[in-house]
Amino acid sequence: MTGRIGIEALNVHAGFAQLSTAELFEGRGLDRERIGHLMMRARSIALPCEDPITNAVNAAAPIVNRLAPQDKERIELILASSESGVDFSKSITSYVHEFMGLSRKCRVMEVKQACYAATGALQIAAGYLASGVSPGAKALVIATDVSMVDARAGYAEPATGTGASAMLLGDDPRVLALDLGAFGAHAYETMDSARPMPDHDIADVDGSLFAYLDCLSNSFADYCGKVSDVDLRTTFDQLALHTPFAGLVKAAHRKLMREQARATPDAVEADFAARVSPSLVYPSQVGNLCSGSVYLALASLIDNAPYRGTARVGLFSYGSGCASEFFSGLIDEGSRAALAELDIAGRLNARIPLSFAEYTELLAENSRCLVPIENRKIEVERYRRFLDARPDGREPVLAYRGTEGYHRTYEWV
Amino acid sequence: MDHSDIFEAVRRNLGVVVYDLDTTTVTLDNSLADLGCNSIDRAEVVTLTMEDMGISVPVMEFQQTRDIRSLVALLARHSA
Numbered sequence: 476m477t478g479r480i481g482i483e484a485l486n487v488h489a490g491f492a493q494l495s496t497a498e499l500f501e502g503r504g505l506d507r508e509r510i511g512h513l514m515m516r517a518r519s520i521a522l523p524c525e526d527p528i529t530n531a532v533n534a535a536a537p538i539v540n541r542l543a544p545q546d547k548e549r550i551e552l553i554l555a556s557s558e559s560g561v562d563f564s565k566s567i568t569s570y571v572h573e574f575m576g577l578s579r580k581c582r583v584m585e586v587k588q589a590c591y592a593a594t595g596a597l598q599i600a601a602g603y604l605a606s607g608v609s610p611g612a613k614a615l616v617i618a619t620d621v622s623m624v625d626a627r628a629g630y631a632e633p634a635t636g637t638g639a640s641a642m643l644l645g646d647d648p649r650v651l652a653l654d655l656g657a658f659g660a661h662a663y664e665t666m667d668s669a670r671p672m673p674d675h676d677i678a679d680v681d682g683s684l685f686a687y688l689d690c691l692s693n694s695f696a697d698y699c700g701k702v703s704d705v706d707l708r709t710t711f712d713q714l715a716l717h718t719p720f721a722g723l724v725k726a727a728h729r730k731l732m733r734e735q736a737r738a739t740p741d742a743v744e745a746d747f748a749a750r751v752s753p754s755l756v757y758p759s760q761v762g763n764l765c766s767g768s769v770y771l772a773l774a775s776l777i778d779n780a781p782y783r784g785t786a787r788v789g790l791f792s793y794g795s796g797c798a799s800e801f802f803s804g805l806i807d808e809g810s811r812a813a814l815a816e817l818d819i820a821g822r823l824n825a826r827i828p829l830s831f832a833e834y835t836e837l838l839a840e841n842s843r844c845l846v847p848i849e850n851r852k853i854e855v856e857r858y859r860r861f862l863d864a865r866p867d868g869r870e871p872v873l874a875y876r877g878t879e880g881y882h883r884t885y886e887w888v
Numbered sequence: 889m890d891h892s893d894i895f896e897a898v899r900r901n902l903g904v905v906v907y908d909l910d911t912t913t914v915t916l917d918n919s920l921a922d923l924g925c926n927s928i929d930r931a932e933v934v935t936l937t938m939e940d941m942g943i944s945v946p947v948m949e950f951q952q953t954r955d956i957r958s959l960v961a962l963l964a965r966h967s968a
Contacts, residue, residue, distance in 0.1 A: 512926050665948050684931045685947035726928045730935060 481648025502831030514721035518762035556592030591794025593618035618767030636762025659697030690799035
């Protein structure tokens with residue numbers, strides 16, 4: 476058995492364009508009083524030359540490119556989690572494996588369980604690494620998705636993002652050392668949201684909120700059943716939760732504090748500010764990244780929370796349908812240094828702001844991203860000003876340039 | 889469990905969640921949305937009431953509730 480297992484590197488790619496929440500509310504004629512309830516500032520918007528594969532590669536490349544060749548060779552498992560599949564049979568991961576130039580001695584596959592899938596993949600990968608069957612092995616877990624919301628989504632439209640979170644797992648967990656065995660799961664079939672077609676999402680907003688809150692209480696109870704002497708207030712120095720929109724995380728924290736700690740409203744508010752709000756800085760600028768969302772929240776927490784020394788983080792992942800898990804791990808000041816190398820905040824700030832009119836023009840094209848078409852051409856050059864605006868401008872990014880005989884084609888820009 | 893006890897719990901929790909609501913005006917015919925509850929507020933009112941009354945209801949059954957009368961009836965059915 477191995478000792479410490481966890482996240483060695485974590486990166487988020489959240490596109491090259493953004494739309495402010497105020498601009499979208501104005502454009503759609505939504506009730507501005509509800510901006511406060513969403514707690515959103517902006518969301519990432521995809522370009523037609525982006526898809527789940529470019530998102531995955533552009534999130535993972537800065538991690539993989541920093542590895543020594545002998546470490547890169549030890550990536551033996553790649554799991555992409557997505558609710559934005561591009562084919563019924565062929566996985567997103569097969570393309571990612573190719574463009575990352577990874578070893579051919581590698582397990583490659585895709586997993587799906589709405590916004591939970593990356594956590595399931597992470598736990599399966601961690602179990603493999605901890606089993607000791609291949610000492611020193613590494614695994615790449617990438618949560619990647621694109622948004623399919625439009626005006627029909629109502630208030631979910633301003634809260635939905637696009638992008639990917641990539642994590643390298645191994646026995647040198649510089650970012651987060653998992654508390655192996657400390658987890659609680661809760662799952663059951665329900666129809667709260669789904670993507671029945673490649674260009675259309677459906678959601679029962681109330682049903683999804685209930686299921687999220689229900690799963691949080693029940694997965695936390697299962698965690699407490701497996702780990703002795705858990706106290707919500709003292710066991711976890713920080714919390715990072717799946718963030719469909721920041722306002723829901725606030726309600727979820729309030730519910731758990733009331734149930735577990737009998738906390739007064741003032742105590743809940745102070746606790747939220749200290750332990751949860753650092754995790755919402757990036758999500759409120761990006762929107763929901765589906766199964767990458769909780770890892771965007773973790774990155775936000777590490778970059779923004781003023782913790783010192785070692786801190787235990789409680790994490791909650793929820794995916795419609797539904798499945799959920801509460802688990803935990805340790806971060807330290809090395810986590811902050813590891814994330815700083817990738818400058819997630821700098822890349823979020825470099826996203827080019829769109830007007831509402833520019834956004835709706837892109838939306839029509841983006842809605843075709845996952846629709847199976849035998850041949851299609853994308854003029855990557857049209858989007859060059861977006862792709863060139865990134866702060867790490869000289870590091871190439873992958874762009875989707877169309878489909879030939881159902882084979883998706885890409886180029887490095 | 890008595891419907892009136894559950895209604896009183898719903899009314900009390902509406903006051904907790906919607907600070908500026910005069911709860912004396914709340915009737916069984918109102919919907920939570922009419923009373924100014926957004927989706928998170930609605931979830932809060934229902935979960936607080938379930939906690940107060942020690943009731944557990946499968947989450948998707950709330951889809952059928954349109955007004956406070958049907959919400960109270962649903963909670964009462966699961967309190968037996």
